[in-house]
Amino acid sequence: MMNSLTDLDDAGVAAAAARAGADVVRDLYGRRLARIDKGGGDFATEADVAAERAILGVLRAARPDDAVLGEEGGRQGAADAARQWLVDPLCGTLNYAVGSMLVAVNVALREGAAAVADPFSGDVFRTDGESAWVRGEGADQRGDGADRRLIPTSASRLVDVNLDPPFPGAPGFRAVDLLARPAFAEHFRPRVVSTTLALAWVAAGKRAAYVTDGGDLSGSVHFAAGIALCRAAGCVVTGIDGAPVGQGGQGLVAAADAETHRLLMTMVRSRE
Structure with missing residues (x-):
């Protein structure tokens, strides 16, 4: 039996940190929370800040020499640290603020292990960088807490498309135009959840794909954990x-399989 957080491997640390953040997000759900304005219509809530604090507590205890880049607190730790964790304590703040449970807690070691927690289903998705699993109430109906390997599939035909601004790919690419293409309706059904929990769903076979505009998302606190899960799966x-x-790079297309990816890329590149 492991005696402390320092005994965990990186995937275990990521999962423990994400779970700690998810506990806070779930506990504060439905309360009247103060907002911290970020400008441009964006904001954080007390839950974002408190969840990040809980995540940092786990990371500091488990990996005290590592640096952390947090969505709310910015960079912390030694400037010359060899390793850095990327933390998005509440992805889907706008959803959360209006009472929607479609949110995620993302923790990723840059170029390494990662975890995504769903505070309300209890699922914690994690990867060691090579394989990916999920554990939780929603993942395991038997309730025995066993890990289940993530197996992507496009069978659902559901594709999440991020429609939130900004749109750096315009006019060459507009996500809303993708939805209007006849070929999209022929092959897929659109979904818009406005949280990167959708990336974990692609890895787990609950979605066929996820599409978003943007710049380099590999080092983004919002996307790093989900990208790591999808790659490992x-x-x-x-x-x-x-x-x-x-x-x-520009934006992101994460697809369950090569054929789904090919179809989406054909539509993305189409100007008709």
């Missing part, structure tokens, strides 16, 4: 230009 992950996600 065997999904096809590229930018909206078909190039690898990374420096100089």
